[in-house]
Amino acid sequence: MEIHYHDYLQLDKILNAQDLESKKHNLEAHDEMLFIVIHQAYELWFKQLHFETDSIVAIMSRPELNDNSPELQTVVHRLNRMITILRLLVHQIDVMETMTPMDFLDFRDRLRPASGFQSWQFKELEAKLGLKFDQRHGKEYYTSQLRQEHVDLIKKAEGGNSLLQLLNTWLERMPFFDEEENWKSFVVHNKAEGVHPFWAEYRYQYSNSLADAEKNNSEDFDELVIKNGKEKERTISAKAARAALFIMLYRGYPMLQLPFQLLNALLEIDEQLSSWRYRHMNMVHRMIGRRIGTGGSSGKDYLKAAADKHYIFREIAQLNSFLIERRKLPLLPREIGIRLGFAGNNVKE
Amino acid sequence: MEIHYHDYLQLDKILNAQDLESKKHNLEAHDEMLFIVIHQAYELWFKQLHFETDSIVAIMSRPELNDNSPELQTVVHRLNRMITILRLLVHQIDVMETMTPMDFLDFRDRLRPASGFQSWQFKELEAKLGLKFDQRHGKEYYTSQLRQEHVDLIKKAEGGNSLLQLLNTWLERMPFFDEEENWKSFVVHNKAEGVHPFWAEYRYQYSNSLADAEKNNSEDFDELVIKNGKEKERTISAKAARAALFIMLYRGYPMLQLPFQLLNALLEIDEQLSSWRYRHMNMVHRMIGRRIGTGGSSGKDYLKAAADKHYIFREIAQLNSFLIERRKLPLLPREIGIRLGFAGNNVKE
């Protein structure tokens, strides 16, 4: 049977889903159409972000996921797509800003208490990516205006395997440090009990690279990478942190190329989400100033706090504090080099 | 009654309007979801562009429209919003490009003959803005795949008052040249019968400003601005062209500020539409190469021809060929200066 564009896209539904509240009150406000359409466009894209996230979570849940496989390539490709979509969503705020505050006032009072704060898809997405209830600004507050069915979806996402948790598991699985045989030849300046020779050596090199004013970075390093410090606050284990740092340091090796692209994409997602919240906050501020949003709260404050605090992969970002110059990197044992995709020689980019 | 975001945006409709054809054939292709969502987002924005265009057309249809009124301000504001939306639509192609050709092949055959070429909203929009059947690449071709009800909508738009026609009427209404009394003092170097003294003088100045290699610009000037030449091809009258050129030249006068912003916005709309077609064409080329699109044609060729030919306000753009240096502009009579918003003195920006 022939398929027609109009039916295929179900345009009868999509293009007939805009009913202006201001019209129902006989106070038709021209800009309400824009308000509806832009939010519908956001929700369409949120659906797409969910679709990509779900597929990534499904792949990352496979116990046999190989670090250089087409599956991991697919994960990186889809994360990059998510980034591209997020950039578009940031840009989309430009369109919202063509609505002036007085244009908004023309229909604002008709919408109460509906507000973007009730976008359950966005909150569910944060949860799927790995934002935990405890990290939320205002804790319970973020679900206070949602329907039970949508709260349930978010709670389910919080309870399930988030991308962050799967990342942690996947990182912890990295085999190289456990291959004791291969590390026999590795030279360590400063051995430490219970610490793998590579990390003992790296800690020594890192510590030497610090400027005077940076000296207490060493403690942070120990806390995050060596010991399992600050247990309650942290979201990835020290073991996973070590694997991630190793990937960042030796990303030149074939086996670590895709893993590095993966980590980088996650940081970029956090950065785009943060940009979106920040521009969103500025836009809300410009639109309603100190007035109260249709959702009954000062939207600006929530968005600001979220922009400052809701970094999901923040411990991965922190690892950037613990890098050293490439030419001072410890030379890996030849056997490990082979395991990572080719023989010998420290990696030079 | 309290309004909830979810109902207000009719998300039950919007988020349940994605049925994958590939899934129906048990050959689920992950990227088909993106394909559907992005086209739905495009159609949502097309709806918004129609909504803005309709409101602009309604304002421009009022016989008493004043050149400095809030109505004209509203027109300019909404045209600028359309530009902002068009920029977003150009950017949106970045998202489509995250789909690789092989990802597309995974479901392409399931869609035939549906294709973006069947987007009647886009064609109707072109018609409302002023694109005529005769200017269309391939003439009848552009409606060949549409349903009768959608063809009718487009034909109706082509038959009605397009923005371009209303612009023509509005420009022709410009009163200043008809005020004979006010031009008595105006000095003309080269009078010409049947030509208003201002234009006789301007033609003289323009002609003097031309470099040798540009000399036949004078003929183009006469054709477009003085006589009503090339009648069949042209879309605005010589009278309207004169008014538009006058606005461009003397835009420093208060009464001409908004009219200038209006003309500029129309050129920008053409430029964004052109960018959209061009990037779209490149994207299609990259996606299917010399293969045939789901619509059964070489999408690239149509898009290329449209990008080259479908300029709607092209005669306004051509007027940019007929400008001269600001300091050589004829000094307007004092009375005309007052009519344009303040006394005397040639305008300097």
Added chain:
Amino acid sequence: MEIHYHDYLQLDKILNAQDLESKKHNLEAHDEMLFIVIHQAYELWFKQLHFETDSIVAIMSRPELNDNSPELQTVVHRLNRMITILRLLVHQIDVMETMTPMDFLDFRDRLRPASGFQSWQFKELEAKLGLKFDQRHGKEYYTSQLRQEHVDLIKKAEGGNSLLQLLNTWLERMPFFDEEENWKSFVVHNKAEGVHPFWAEYRYQYSNSLADAEKNNSEDFDELVIKNGKEKERTISAKAARAALFIMLYRGYPMLQLPFQLLNALLEIDEQLSSWRYRHMNMVHRMIGRRIGTGGSSGKDYLKAAADKHYIFREIAQLNSFLIERRKLPLLPREIGIRLGFAGNNVKE
């Protein structure tokens, strides 16, 4: 004499101004070239922003500046150009982000203590726009690393007429409220001594429009718009604030169109500067984490504080809190309407 592109642009200078420090140390780091070029591009654009700002300041300094004149049109046009440049500068961060933290480490230590924090052009620009010493995060800190000659430039800018001050003066000059004769017919529900009848009435209408939770907005309104409260913190006078609010409310009138575009452009400049600082901060964070920048400080903290506090036109932004619905706006006296560009009737957009 014939001019050649190469000489005209002085490309011998421009293209030979990149000396890599890492090369001098025989540790050539590929990415240092990007680091130099991108900062040079920033400084070129800062020069252009200064050039535009200076020309705007010169126009705004003219005592006879007319609200509907080509001069004001020029101001708005150039402010919009500045916005377009600022958007580009925000985008430019994407290019910087193609440098990974380890690529940066390859030459970071060679640059100390040079850092972007020493961009005196940027700080001078902030000062010219209106950022005062007292509003600076960390006060003296911001000049601590600059040469005396550059500190002097900034101090001079702080001492001179900033765009903000000129805006204040220009707003205070608005004549309409002083034309007592014209306001005789104006109806006031709630007179108040020493308060102009329009503002007495507007305060009444505004207060009625507030939701319960917004009630103390009335006090803010009085503080900022009626009394000259919070004298030390404020940067525009109550008189100027009233003029600005009036412009925002009645922007449909011909005489207020350009003034409204002006106010809007200033808010957009603040927003783009804020976006730039925020993305810059995120980029720095990703590049050096908790390490110390080449300038010896935690660049991130300064940038974050600046992004949160360095809003220059913040009182104009606050006025958005004091708007009411268009259909509830007080009807202006007929005479005032004429003065604003046409007779009677409340403005509807």
Added chain:
Amino acid sequence: MEIHYHDYLQLDKILNAQDLESKKHNLEAHDEMLFIVIHQAYELWFKQLHFETDSIVAIMSRPELNDNSPELQTVVHRLNRMITILRLLVHQIDVMETMTPMDFLDFRDRLRPASGFQSWQFKELEAKLGLKFDQRHGKEYYTSQLRQEHVDLIKKAEGGNSLLQLLNTWLERMPFFDEEENWKSFVVHNKAEGVHPFWAEYRYQYSNSLADAEKNNSEDFDELVIKNGKEKERTISAKAARAALFIMLYRGYPMLQLPFQLLNALLEIDEQLSSWRYRHMNMVHRMIGRRIGTGGSSGKDYLKAAADKHYIFREIAQLNSFLIERRKLPLLPREIGIRLGFAGNNVKE
């Protein structure tokens, strides 16, 4: 020795390289500053693009370049940086468009015959990437306004190893088809003498996948991929084309991931260059209409022809016409699979 930002960036040079011609003629035109600064910014970025291209060419010239090595990773990373820069350059046209045609007329005549057409860096870049003299629109024309020293640079680039040539060599080196032993088990439906079994089979599958209207694609396929047809026009050999197509088809295999990213990046560079030319052309058209540019020619026509014809990696782009559905891909022999990074199984993404 301490380094200061101001000296490090040689700002005394950079910020003192703007001399307005209009000022020398005592006809100072405000917008000439923008004209100079934006072109200098372009030339700075062109220098950076050369720097990246040179480094990529150096790496690609190494005979021992490994397909999965850090070197290839570096190539891909730097190509992606070039793309990011090109996107910025496209965006930069927005800034140029804040100059209106009349603003340009204020100084245009002072610049003759200088014009952007004299940007030898850009033409040299095209040559380094692989654009040959024969492919140039108007042949000799493109160097007609350049100084001999710059013509020499371009000729040298045309004579040397371009990125396109190195790509060809690198692709031809692909070893897998030569490993006869490994293909013994491969099943072919339609053997052909002198044709490798894989390509005989692939041609069969491709041909079956074509719709009726696409049937002569088979000839194009033979011409470009099997025989070395159209020798004079083509820029990569059939052997290289086969390797590139193989990479596109089997990019899921670990060894082909980076090669695929490389090919994709090259297509993106062509697309961005094309976008730049197209928007540039539109901008020039809007600025001078049918007037002649400062360079004495109709800039628009050259830019349009270049946008249509100057695709450098066009044969790689054409390969997208020759893909088939992933699930119909021939299954590779187990031994080849191992050579490509893992055992057996057709790749599913």
